Amino acid sequence: MAAPTHTAATAAPRRTPHGPLRGPRPRRHGSETLAAWLFLLPSLAGFLVFTAGPVIAAGVISLLDWNLFSPPRFIGLDNFARLGPDDTFWSALGNTAYFTFVSVPLTLLVSLGLALLLNQGLRRMAVFRSLLLLPYATITVAVAFVWVWLYIPHDGLVNAVLGVFGIDGPAWLISDDWAMPALIVMSVWKSFGFGMVIFLAGLQAIPQQLYEAAKVDGASPWRTFREVTLPLLSPSVFFTVVTSIIGSFQVFDQALVMTDGGPGTSTTTLVMYIYRTGFENYEQGYAAAQSMVLFAFIVVITAAQFLLQRRLVHYDL
Amino acid sequence: MTSDVPALAALRRSPVAARRLLVFTCFLVTAVTLTPIVMMVLVAFQSDTESMAARPSLWPGSWHPENIGRAFDLVPLGRYLLNTIIFAGGTALLETATAALAAYAFARLRFRGRGLLFGVYLTTLMIPSQVTLIPQFILVAKMHGVDTWPGMILPHAFTALGVFLLRQFFLGVPRDYEEAARLDGANRWQTFIRIIIPLAVPAIATLAVFKFISQWNNLLWPLVISNSDSTRTAAVGLQVFQSTNGTQWNLLLMAAAITTVPLIVLFFLTQRWFVKGITMSGLGGR
Numbered sequence: 001m002a003a004p005t006h007t008a009a010t011a012a013p014r015r016t017p018h019g020p021l022r023g024p025r026p027r028r029h030g031s032e033t034l035a036a037w038l039f040l041l042p043s044l045a046g047f048l049v050f051t052a053g054p055v056i057a058a059g060v061i062s063l064l065d066w067n068l069f070s071p072p073r074f075i076g077l078d079n080f081a082r083l084g085p086d087d088t089f090w091s092a093l094g095n096t097a098y099f100t101f102v103s104v105p106l107t108l109l110v111s112l113g114l115a116l117l118l119n120q121g122l123r124r125m126a127v128f129r130s131l132l133l134l135p136y137a138t139i140t141v142a143v144a145f146v147w148v149w150l151y152i153p154h155d156g157l158v159n160a161v162l163g164v165f166g167i168d169g170p171a172w173l174i175s176d177d178w179a180m181p182a183l184i185v186m187s188v189w190k191s192f193g194f195g196m197v198i199f200l201a202g203l204q205a206i207p208q209q210l211y212e213a214a215k216v217d218g219a220s221p222w223r224t225f226r227e228v229t230l231p232l233l234s235p236s237v238f239f240t241v242v243t244s245i246i247g248s249f250q251v252f253d254q255a256l257v258m259t260d261g262g263p264g265t266s267t268t269t270l271v272m273y274i275y276r277t278g279f280e281n282y283e284q285g286y287a288a289a290q291s292m293v294l295f296a297f298i299v300v301i302t303a304a305q306f307l308l309q310r311r312l313v314h315y316d317l
Numbered sequence: 318m319t320s321d322v323p324a325l326a327a328l329r330r331s332p333v334a335a336r337r338l339l340v341f342t343c344f345l346v347t348a349v350t351l352t353p354i355v356m357m358v359l360v361a362f363q364s365d366t367e368s369m370a371a372r373p374s375l376w377p378g379s380w381h382p383e384n385i386g387r388a389f390d391l392v393p394l395g396r397y398l399l400n401t402i403i404f405a406g407g408t409a410l411l412e413t414a415t416a417a418l419a420a421y422a423f424a425r426l427r428f429r430g431r432g433l434l435f436g437v438y439l440t441t442l443m444i445p446s447q448v449t450l451i452p453q454f455i456l457v458a459k460m461h462g463v464d465t466w467p468g469m470i471l472p473h474a475f476t477a478l479g480v481f482l483l484r485q486f487f488l489g490v491p492r493d494y495e496e497a498a499r500l501d502g503a504n505r506w507q508t509f510i511r512i513i514i515p516l517a518v519p520a521i522a523t524l525a526v527f528k529f530i531s532q533w534n535n536l537l538w539p540l541v542i543s544n545s546d547s548t549r550t551a552a553v554g555l556q557v558f559q560s561t562n563g564t565q566w567n568l569l570l571m572a573a574a575i576t577t578v579p580l581i582v583l584f585f586l587t588q589r590w591f592v593k594g595i596t597m598s599g600l601g602g603r
Contacts (some may be wrong), residue, residue, distance in 0.1 A: 035505045037427035040434075043419035046475030051441055054452035061451060068455065112344065120339055130479050130588060131347050134354060137584035139534050141552045142573035146357040148567055155372040157356065189353070224591070250445050253536045257556070271447050279541055291448045302443055 009161075061288040068282055075214075077290035089290065092273040094178065099269065100248040103184045107244055108237070110188060110194030116229075118196075119203045129200065136193030144257035147186040148173065176266045179259050183267055186254055191247070195240045202236030205230070234313040242305055250299055270294050305311045361571035368567035381567070388571040393546050397554035398576065404539065404550050405471040405532035413525045416479030417517070421509050423480065424487035425495070435484075438477040446537070454541055464548050473538060478523050486520035487513060519590055524586045533580050551576035 062079055066072035084087050115130060118125050135143070150157045150171040159169030170178040206229065214224040230237075252271040255261060261268035261276075270290065278287030355562045356375070358577045360368055361384060363377040389395055420427070455603050462468025490513060515522070539550040549557070555572060 031424050033428040036422040036428035039418045039422035043415040043475055043480060046415060050453060050472045051449060055444055057452035058448050077487055117342060122339065122343065128343050128347055132350055133588065134348060134581065138354065138577045139552060139580055139583050141536055141555050142577045143353060145569055145573045146353045149360065150353060152373065230456035250447060274447055284451050288451050291451065294445060294447045298443060298445055
């Protein structure tokens with residue numbers, strides 16, 4: 001593209017045999033630039049004030065000792081140094097990683113399984129799809145309370161059902177070992193609908209001829225799945241993995257309602273710890289430092305996925 | 318390998334049996350999935366003693382529709398719902414309007430730095446909202462916006478996601494339509510309002526519903542920025558419910574159900590767009 005210049009030579013319309021409509025018309029280009037910035041202005045202003053500014057500010061605040069009430073004091077990297085011996089921080093980081101690396105694959109498997117099930121050409125598929133999407137349409141805080149009720153030790157519904165199979169269920173939300181799995185089950189239930197819809201869309205875009213060709217070749221269902229369905233679905237899988245990992249690094253609502261981070265710190269997540277540090281202990285600088293670490297993790301993991309994507313995701317045949 | 322299992326081999330020979338098994342599986346999975354939602358509603362209508370009994374019962378022994386009124390009396394639930402509608406509706410409206418304008422510029426107008434600026438917008442998709450939480454709070458606090466509607470709504474009304482989705486859609490609108498309008502003497506604003514917007518109604522509606530639902534769900538920001546009943550949203554209000562009333566399960570779950578119902582209704586009414594929107598925006602892969 002030619003860079004727009006504002007000299008008289010280029011401003012003069014170039015006459016061609018086809019008339020003035022052809023060829024570059026720098027004056028219009030100038031008004032186009034102005035129009036573009038006017039269209040962008042509201043979004044850009046909000047973006048600068050409420051996203052770009054705060055991101056930079058977060059970096060600066062992480063270098064301060066500041067409780068919002070007294071004047072901030074510059075302390076360099078002390079907030080980051082504090083993270084080293086802070087056991088709660090490491091435990092929160094570990095819990096977040098545990099949550100992410102169990103709940104994301106599980107959600108993915110459930111979504112993919114259900115999408116494959118619904119894609120079998122059932123007549124009432126849309127009804128099942130709508131019903132299965134319901135958990136996704138509920139509000140997290142509200143259904144988190146239901147799950148607390150379901151997980152009541154001894155006589156809660158979950159343990160009652162397990163009892164039918166002769167299993168003595170644990171005390172779920174008040175057990176160090178079982179509180180996190182309980183949170184994960186609830187989260188998978190809450191979020192599989194989103195992946196399911198995306199996978200359904202992806203499955204329906206796979207050309208039917210490929211399946212017929214596989215059939216002619218005598219490929220087993222498993223082989224067809226592995227060599228036709230999965231590669232063609234890989235862009236949807238990639239999108240779902242990236243968004244679910246980013247989402248689960250930020251898990252907060254259900255943990256706050258269901259366990260309040262306990263027992264002990266066994267379900268304290270990073271975001272919960274950031275919230276506590278910033279808004280219960282009023283250590284804004286330290287909380288900002290923690291959020292920068294969370295940000296760094298998300299960037300590293302997302303970048304790693306984009307690198308892997310080059311090898312594993314097929315955008316074309 | 319799978320055909321070695323006799324049951325599966327038998328199923329393959331009998332399409333009717335296979336189909337029945339398929340439908341049965343769908344019913345089973347759906348029933349399990351819906352159990353928590355059904356339980357929420359059932360317990361919400363139980364009596365106080367029943368819902369707090371040591372051994373919870375599944376079906377209400379007697380129905381107590383007056384629990385609806387009691388939930389509204391116990392906490393200002395009506396006020397919380399109205400607040401949630403203002404918060405979620407306000408952010409959705411503002412976000413959609415500003416995103417449509419910006420997306421038009423990115424999709425249709427040529428200007429210096431367009432690629433770079435769009436790249437910057439895209440990069441911010443990765444920034445977790447927790448990174449901006451503290452500076453946004455400080456900013457709003459300094460501007461005396463704590464517990465006010467502008468303070469609640471503005472920080473969450475500008476995101477790159479909306480711009481990204483609508484740009485994707487605008488790129489697909491044939492240029493000829495706009496050229497024709499231009500030849501008829503319409504200026505850019507007029508072509509935007511009269512040509513692009515009407516064609517993009519499904520995409521814009523999808524974005525608005527998406528945003529409305531995610532803000533209806535938002536707990537963290539309202540928890541931080543609203544500290545009285547005048548702006549407290551339902552998600553935060555349920556928290557208050559728990560701390561002030563222990564575990565009066567029937568009323569708590571009634572309140573939870575009441576705050577969820579509007580969302581489920583909206584979701585059902587708009588899910589056709591929703592699903593189409595996901596497919597159209599290219600998120601479905603191909």
